[in-house]
Amino acid sequence: MRLSRLLRLQSVFYNQSEKRLASAIQHMVGSKPFNLSLYKLALKHTSIAEETINGLKISNERLEYLGDAILGAVVAEFLFKKFPFRDEGFLTETRSRMVNREALNQIAIKIGLSKIIEKEFKGKNLSAHKSIYGDTLEAVVGAVYLDRGYDFCKKFILKRIIVHFDVDGIITTTSNFKSKIIEWSQKENKEVDFKTLSVTGNQRFKEFHVHLLVGGEVVAEGKGPTKKKAEQDASKNACEILNLDF
Amino acid sequence: MRLSRLLRLQSVFYNQSEKRLASAIQHMVGSKPFNLSLYKLALKHTSIAEETINGLKISNERLEYLGDAILGAVVAEFLFKKFPFRDEGFLTETRSRMVNREALNQIAIKIGLSKIIEKEFKGKNLSAHKSIYGDTLEAVVGAVYLDRGYDFCKKFILKRIIVHFDVDGIITTTSNFKSKIIEWSQKENKEVDFKTLSVTGNQRFKEFHVHLLVGGEVVAEGKGPTKKKAEQDASKNACEILNLDF
Structure with missing residues (x-):
């Protein structure tokens, strides 16, 4: 000192x-x-x-x-x-x-x-x-x-x-990418859907792979250890692709 | 404690x-x-x-x-x-x-x-x-x-x-991207050249913009507050583009 x-x-x-x-x-x-x-x-x-x-x-x-x-x-x-x-x-x-x-x-x-x-x-x-x-x-x-x-x-x-x-x-x-996407789809009158493509790994270590579809077309994909997280990830990517501001 | x-x-x-x-x-x-x-x-x-x-x-x-x-x-x-x-x-x-x-x-x-x-x-x-x-x-x-x-x-x-x-x-x-590029060019028998495209800003805050050319063709570009740094930046980008390992 x-x-x-x-x-x-x-x-x-x-x-x-x-x-x-x-x-x-x-x-x-x-x-x-x-x-x-x-x-x-x-x-x-x-x-x-x-x-x-x-x-x-x-x-x-x-x-x-x-x-x-x-x-x-x-x-x-x-x-x-x-x-x-x-x-x-x-x-x-x-x-x-x-x-x-x-x-x-x-x-x-x-x-x-x-x-x-x-x-x-x-x-x-x-x-x-x-x-x-x-x-x-x-x-x-x-x-x-x-x-x-x-x-x-x-x-x-x-x-x-x-x-x-x-x-x-x-x-x-941060947490609400999914609700953001759904809110947007309702305003734009479009249909948003999630599709699980694959689940890999074993019982302890899973990875979900999902697609996010808007009006039947794939807009983004996401991955995560749970279905919820994979959908959140896909929503986040979709927010970026669709330029949805927060 | x-x-x-x-x-x-x-x-x-x-x-x-x-x-x-x-x-x-x-x-x-x-x-x-x-x-x-x-x-x-x-x-x-x-x-x-x-x-x-x-x-x-x-x-x-x-x-x-x-x-x-x-x-x-x-x-x-x-x-x-x-x-x-x-x-x-x-x-x-x-x-x-x-x-x-x-x-x-x-x-x-x-x-x-x-x-x-x-x-x-x-x-x-x-x-x-x-x-x-x-x-x-x-x-x-x-x-x-x-x-x-x-x-x-x-x-x-x-x-x-x-x-x-x-x-x-x-x-x-980290520091030797430029010498790496030059070393590579000598081994490959190619000519490497730097060309300053523009210098913007005022006396105190300059930005140099350079091109790195290999055999006369532009391979990468770089920017920086000095010519040396801009060339280093361009060399770094060129190393990535040309897949030069370290």
Whole structure:
């Protein structure tokens, strides 16, 4: 902890803009940053990154890569514990819906990160970089992890990021591909049917293979260890093929 | 830590096979398991999992999902720190080569996990499940994480798993798509050329778009923030298109 105390002492030497940044980070993360330079780097989008003499561009992309992995691990555990009776297919799907770019963009706005980013860009046009908020949020997660360690970072993610997810909303759409397809078919006045093609494997390890038919024509196929899961899988594929939004 | 001490006391009541398993886990992980049931679950491949009365199948797949995420985070940080001057594209590519199924299968054999799995299968045929070793390794990582927390699990991954990776070998193939292509062209007596099609963006944020030509014909294209990276990207795509193995 000695190094971190030393780093904290640095705050005495902050200039005005560093003081403002440190206070904004404290507000967002929940605690004063130990090493402010990590957060400065996290805010350095590649479009405003300067090139060093040897042609290296110092941007937040490496921190984004790290933050993405840490965020993925924390969200994985969060879902693992929240849904003790759901299978890994459901967990994987829900996780990828939670950490997608658009969802992270929204959360960056909610926790005030967007305001900090806009200051860094000093009035430059941000609209060319659609995913800048979400990318930077991941980089900030990486910075928090390096600055404060896993346990602190996990708390930050749980209390300040995940809390903004509409997990129930995400789950409803994750689990209901089949009902989505049926709802669509009723609206479009089409007939949807499932046909089991084959059941392979032994008593313990079965695999069902089904077709999803719309008006008698095969639209998608699906596989799974139970008939229900295979139909869900086929419905999910059909939703993608038919471009059904959620 | 009280719960963990209580769980440790359980070991007094282990039966013979549990004693053997606990000792094998200790040997592999580097410390006695607190909660042996987590490791038992980690070894429960879906093909030997039993169904409960309400149709739920208790297998290691959920733990595998969790372990995959934790392993991903630890490997991400390992590479982040090992290569302070490489960009996120290189880090992402190297990571995915490290945690792929085949690499994990090999490591499961090296650390003796395969022997434990074979005991669990009690002579049943394992050959139908190609990736069982790697899958189970991920599940074991998930079990170690839940049993002992992030810091312990990170040490386990660094000292007992990553140590077996031929990181340098992986990197050579990751970084050298361009030299691979050139080497191939010399062997095949063909002429390889790169052509820059366009450079878009402003001074700070450029994107190069290049074509890779073999004997005058376009084989692949690539993009990147520098000419070198765009050529590397095109070479990588060409390696895939031309089925050049590493």
